């Protein structure tokens with residue numbers, strides 16, 4: 118991986134904040150693509166230590182600059198710990214802006230893939246995922262960086 122992409126893929130602070138900064142005045146928007154209760158994929162259940170087949174809170178968004186998706190993200194939260202977190206009221210506000218306000222937030226090591234997003238047709242160089250925990254609440258956040266972001270920021274292809 119190029120050092121330029123490593124700086125994005127390995128970053129452990131808020132991607133929302135980084136995108137806004139890199140956007141340098143471009144309008145940032147979280148476009149909500151899907152939000153519902155559903156069954157996580159087997160690899161998602163495994164990453165969260167969830168019993169396969171259990172329902173979870175699923176959210177898919179595109180993180181857009183000037184209306185163009187730079188990152189697509191899918192988040193999965195087990196239902197058991199969801200009560201009280203009010204995630205269903207997030208709408209088009211960034212999950213990251215809520216998460217990073219939690220004082221006891223812990224983040225797992227970041228796993229990286231060169232494979233495509235399994236939930237979205239847009240193509241890009243890298244994907245990553247990690248689990249955020251605060252108290253008993255857990256959410257798996259999977260983010261795929263898109264070619265449009267590389268083009269706009271003059272990043273190498275990988």
Ligand SMILES: C=C(O[C@@H]1C=C(C(=O)O)C=C[C@H]1O)C(=O)O
Pocket residue numbers: 130131132133134147176177178180188190191192210211212213214216258259260
């Ligand atoms: C975890 C973050 O939140 C981002 C915002 C998301 C959302 O609103 O659903 C999802 C994943 C992230 O790309 C972050 O900003 O780092």
